[in-house]
Amino acid sequence: MAFNGLNKEIARLILLQRIELASPFLSKIRKSFGRYLFTNFITKFFISPKSINKKYYSLMKNEFFELQKKINFNNKEILSIGSGMCGLELVINEKIKNNKFTIIEKNYVSKKVKYGWDEKNIEGYNNLNLLKKFMFQNGMKNNFKIYDFDRDKLPFKKFDLIISLYSLDYHYDFKIYLDFFKRIVSKDTTFVFDTIRPQFFRLLFEKVEIISSTQKKIHSSKRIICKKFIN
Numbered sequence: 001m002a003f004n005g006l007n008k009e010i011a012r013l014i015l016l017q018r019i020e021l022a023s024p025f026l027s028k029i030r031k032s033f034g035r036y037l038f039t040n041f042i043t044k045f046f047i048s049p050k051s052i053n054k055k056y057y058s059l060m061k062n063e064f065f066e067l068q069k070k071i072n073f074n075n076k077e078i079l080s081i082g083s084g085m086c087g088l089e090l091v092i093n094e095k096i097k098n099n100k101f102t103i104i105e106k107n108y109v110s111k112k113v114k115y116g117w118d119e120k121n122i123e124g125y126n127n128l129n130l131l132k133k134f135m136f137q138n139g140m141k142n143n144f145k146i147y148d149f150d151r152d153k154l155p156f157k158k159f160d161l162i163i164s165l166y167s168l169d170y171h172y173d174f175k176i177y178l179d180f181f182k183r184i185v186s187k188d189t190t191f192v193f194d195t196i197r198p199q200f201f202r203l204l205f206e207k208v209e210i211i212s213s214t215q216k217k218i219h220s221s222k223r224i225i226c227k228k229f230i231n
């Protein structure tokens with residue numbers, strides 16, 4: 001199984017968002033040619049959309065099955081922060097009906113994508129027109145809305161579930177969103193995200209559960225589920 005309409009441009013974005021999908025050959029040339037050439041040249045020409053599609057679909061399906069052990073996805077208002085090409089959201093939509101998705105993302109690709117902690121939150125690797133088209137092509141219709149983090153007024157409604165894989169507090173500070181979150185959570189809202197500092201969240205939330213650990217080349221992180229802000 002794979003996604004529909006995954007062309008070269010989309011494969012490039014997915015590769016930048018999930019660098020672990022790079023083949024050993026691509027990883028090698030990334031090291032040799034540097035970030036600028038990798039972002040602007042190599043990812044534009046030397047990639048196989050078909051192979052990235054298969055790997056991305058399988059990775060997202062695994063993410064879904066792992067999360068499903070802990071999270072009930074049925075009939076939820078879901079907010080996804082930094083969802084990339086929304087592979088996970090598309091799998092959730094494929095497996096479970098009646099969900100509504102709100103996506104907040106960036107609408108540009110940095111000149112040289114630099115991974116790791118991004119103090120000023122300037123790194124972006126998405127294209128929201130392509131993302132919208134990709135979601136339509138993969139069966140989402142009236143159940144999603146996309147917001148550009150830098151330009152749009154963020155939504156004001158209550159969410160049941162807030163998901164951010166390898167984005168919020170993995171690359172940039174959770175505090176960027178803190179005031180916004182306080183306006184859109186209820187006492188039952190569940191957060192799930194990857195963080196490099198899980199202990200910090202014990203000061204912020206009443207409930208914090210570490211559900212997995214990842215040792216990546218860039219930096220290691222824990223995936224945590226949190227509930228209820230401490231007042």
Ligand SMILES: C[S@@+](CC[C@H](N)C(=O)[O-])C[C@H]1O[C@@H](n2cnc3c(N)ncnc32)[C@H](O)[C@@H]1O
Binds near residue numbers: 018171172
């Ligand atoms: C490493 S990728 C992860 C993508 C996806 N969650 C995944 O697991 O495949 C991080 C994503 O966060 C996005 N991003 C960066 N800053 C953001 C912000 N302030 N708000 C929303 N998204 C952001 C980037 O554009 C990028 O698509």
